[in-house]
Amino acid sequence: MNAIEIRNLSKSFRGMYAVDKLNMTVPVGAIYGFIGENGSGKSTTEKLICGHLVADGGEIKLFGKSFTDAGVRVRVGALIENAGCFPNSSVWANLMMQAINLGLENRDEEIRRVLKIVRMEDSARIKFKSCSLGMKQRIGIAMALLGNPALLILDEPINGLDTDGMRIMREILVEVTQNLGCTVLISSHILGELEKIATHYGIIRQGRMIQELSAREMESRSRVFVSVKTKDMTGAEQALRNKFYNVKREGEYVCIYDVDDTEAIVEHLIKNGHIVSEVRKNKIGLEEYYIELMSKKEEL
């Protein structure tokens, strides 16, 4: 069973399609990184799943049931754009309202539990408007975590956070999937961060899903390369071309693609009379893969 299954989902605003026959499959227990440029339809898709927008056509299923099923929807937690809290009410009061809304028993205990998960036990009495951006995002996550959600939908939760804030957010997301068994759909521009936690990826462009792949598939498609720096760069490049298949000059470096044996490269250069001043082992990650994919589609 999949947590989210979308078929041919469309949504237009004044004749312009924000989501255009989108297909999407999010397996249960996944952290699904939803990637795309600004205006590619990520937020619109998330709002459609949450029932905030009405689709022009298509089908959304959550855990095998229609997304309008009250039983499923009560187990969906969302952080779309902002936390959706009342600014003049305290963090505790905002969480209490959501706990009441969900009809939870042991509300105080539940609120303490989610505050602990988001590392905000000591900030419960602060007014929401007095919280920093990072705190507000974490409160949003806490709101979404109330009521033991089976699915978390998070729209750009790490945007605007500092390094520490990102780390905390990352830890929280890993914790909720591993310990609580929650499926997470997370959209973000910060691909480096997403790469650290996502188990699956969906890449969307102009409202259409252009690729869905698991982190393992992503890993297998990732290219490794070694970059070297010598005094005589032209000579070194020529020497490397004689032995290795894919050699390119990239700025101050000579890059040897699809090879990670640095020792063999250095040995070969020394044999040919080149003194190596710098060697780096690199990997093309999600960001580079995404850029490459986007540029390919641009060409098409």
Added chain:
Amino acid sequence: MQTAHGLNFESPSLIKRLKGMLGVDFYRLFHTPLFYIFLGIAAIIPALVSMGSAMGDAEETTSLFNNAWQIIAANEPLYVVNDIGEYANMNMVFIFGGIMISIFIGHDYKSGYVKQLFTTHSKKQDYMTSKTLLGAFSMACMCLTYLFGGVLSGAFTGLSFNVNAGSLICAILGKIIMSLGWASLYTFINIIFRAKFGISIALCFILGTGIPVIGAAALIGNTPALNVFLYGSSVYACLSANALAVFICLMNSAVWTTVYIVCGTIILSKRDVY
């Protein structure tokens, strides 16, 4: 603690869903100053009206109110009014109630909390029903503080308290019942103009004053046919009211509430939430 691994999706009953949403609305109502401010306003209005009339010369005072209960309801069901004395009564609660409901629902949208509500509540009628019931409760409370303020100001200005107790009870009961119908109208307006907070408030104010019905009455005269409107039935609950007036208020309120909740639910289901 149960984890999501269980993936057990039990559909909550209508009662459970409504209990949740009403619970949030009432929590907000009692934990924010808005409700108390409007209760205060409802208590002060009769004082302002009666004090204002008492400050004029003696003749004018007599022409506005000669009985304290006229601050609560008019003697007769007058849809066309000649002076402020015939107009200014408990019906004014419905004007301020409209503003309060607009602010309350407006905050739902402005803060973004509406997203939380609609994420977890897929049934849109939950929202319409909850806001209507909350608005009705608020206006009913405002009617009571208005009554309290009216009695106090009547006593201070030395007005007579002679009245047919049965008719007075019918009038007050009728107006309290009408709170439900008015609340559904205001909720409906706020659903239509949810992104345009100013328009919602202005429209609620205009409809709450009863101007369209007063205008219609000026054209077609003081006819009981105007009781089909919320303002008409609210006026009908006057100091000459009887059980029939209460029944008319009950029917009017129930029918309009059903119409507005159904229409509001359809609009919410067919259009984007925000």
